[in-house]
Amino acid sequence: MTTHSTARTRVRRIPTNAAYDTATLHAIIDDAYVCHIAFSDDGGPHCIPTACWREGDHLYIHGSNGSRMLKRLTEDECCVTITHVDGLVLARSAFNHSMNYRSAMVYGRFEVVEGEAKKASMEAFMEKLAAGRQAEVRGGSDKEYAATTVMRIPLAEAACKVRKGGPEDDAEDMAIEVWTGVLPLRRAQAAPIAAEGNTLPQPAYVQAWQHNTIY
Amino acid sequence: MTTHSTARTRVRRIPTNAAYDTATLHAIIDDAYVCHIAFSDDGGPHCIPTACWREGDHLYIHGSNGSRMLKRLTEDECCVTITHVDGLVLARSAFNHSMNYRSAMVYGRFEVVEGEAKKASMEAFMEKLAAGRQAEVRGGSDKEYAATTVMRIPLAEAACKVRKGGPEDDAEDMAIEVWTGVLPLRRAQAAPIAAEGNTLPQPAYVQAWQHNTIY
Incomplete structure (x- = not known):
């Protein structure tokens, strides 16, 4: 299965590193505790980190009802990005140095999750953080749920970019005697x-x- | 020393976690290999990860001259964010669960770095990745430098947010018998x-x- 490629999600820089398959996208999201969300308001663009989790084909976030970001996210398009840095790539020339990474970008609009679905999604979030803990703690009260907004964005318009492996040196640099390889993170x-x-x-x-x- | 607090950088959510001192800001940037940049164009807001480093009171990035982000960043305001997730915070009630983190947000506009300063900043980037390696590898050629754009943004309008330490339980939950504490990352x-x-x-x-x- 693949995501829907649009003008926004077609990877232009080093397109050989692009991935549009659902398995790659889900794995990058599931490995993340936090995403960064770009949205704009009268103050210009903002880039806000927030906890995230996935259920099926949606990425979920939550926050206080008073959050200016959550209010704004129902009104306009945004871009959600997750990045994992996997290592430093050391090459024979300065400009061939690189990083190994896995990143995912999702474009679209968030929708508010209400009622039983809201409760189920918060419990799914707890399950991601600490599997089985929900049954051990005090569950959310009506007042706590009422003060909290849960939102989700479809993983429909998305793209991933992944770099892995060792350095790619230019042929004319191969005689340079220096250690090359990857410093993994x-x-x-x-x-x-x-x-x-x-x-x-x-x-x-x-x-x-x-x-x-x-x- | 503190950064300049503006309507954009005044932390509204849990303001007790806010930090505006330069030492905290510099430490968060210096500990990062990658930042996320929010900017807008005709396609709406974008959130792009890119390698970053710091020299003095500026955050630096670089990329190919052809990058649509780099072109756009000289034309308008943006928001640069770095986030480190330091642990999961397990409390007695579901809604008091939290994460420990250090995040920094910088607002402003990038400027292009040219000439000798451009070369010096790329060498500072290498020094961050692998101290002493610049002298061992082939340095950038005129052609490589000409194809690369280096940009910097002043760390003037910025704010940090830091959460650390254990859970903060409600007084009425203290009798609930469940392990609480931090799972550090x-x-x-x-x-x-x-x-x-x-x-x-x-x-x-x-x-x-x-x-x-x-x-």
């Missing part, structure tokens, strides 16, 4: 830190966190 | 991968990379 899970005074046993997902130091 | 440096066929010894900065597994 990963997201690591460091040891959990219990809240002050909380001596309860760690649930399975907390124990698993410290055993997954690098992924 | 870090950027890790995994073992360097030499390019195929390259058996040269690792320079000091490559050796140091694998010894700095988590920072």
Whole structure:
């Protein structure tokens, strides 16, 4: 399955790194805790980071009802971008240095999620953060839900760009004697830190966190 | 020293997490390999990730002369944002869950960097990626420099937002018996991968990379 390619999502710079398949798009979103959203208002363009998660073919965000971004996002088009930096690529010439990365861009308009769907999507967000925790904590009250807006954008008009692998040197530089390769970057899970005074046993997902130091 | 607070940079959501001091701003930028830039054109708002570095009171980017973003950035205002996610914050109630993060937003307009300053800034970028490597590789040719645009934006109109520490539970939730605390996230440096066929010894900065597994 592929996303819908438009003038906005056709990758022009290094198009050989472009990917339009749904599997790549979903994997990049699912690996992210935060996206950046570009939108404009009377103050010009803004680029705001916010937590995100995916259900099916939509990307979800949430926030306080009072958020100026959330208000604005129902009124106009925006662009949602996620980027993972996977490594520094060291080549024989300065200008052939690069970075390995996975990025996804989604264009479109957010819609507000209401009622039971709103509750289900917030629970899906918790499941992403800590699988099984929803049943252990106090669930949202009517007042908390009423003060919170949940929104989603379809993953219909989207494009990914991925660079991986080693440096690509020019043929005439191959005699230059310098180490070349990749310095990989990963997201690591460091040891959990219990809240002050909380001596309860760690649930399975907390124990698993410290055993997954690098992924 | 503090940045200039304007209607655009005054933090409205959870203003107690706001920071306007230069040291915080510089540290967030210096810890980043990539920023996201929001700008608008006839196609609406775009959010583009690009490599960044800092010299003094400016944030720098570079790219091909043909980049539609670079062309557009000299013509209008934009917003540059950097976000580091430092951990998941697990609380006693679903709605008090949070994330620890450090983010920086810069508003303004980019200017093109030319001549010797252009060369010096590209070398500063290499120094950030791999200190000392510039002297070991083939430097940029006149043709390569001519095909590349370097731009900078002043760090004058900027704001940071930082959340750290454990969960903040409501007083009425304190009797709920569930593990609470922080699941920390870090950027890790995994073992360097030499390019195929390259058996040269690792320079000091490559050796140091694998010894700095988590920072």
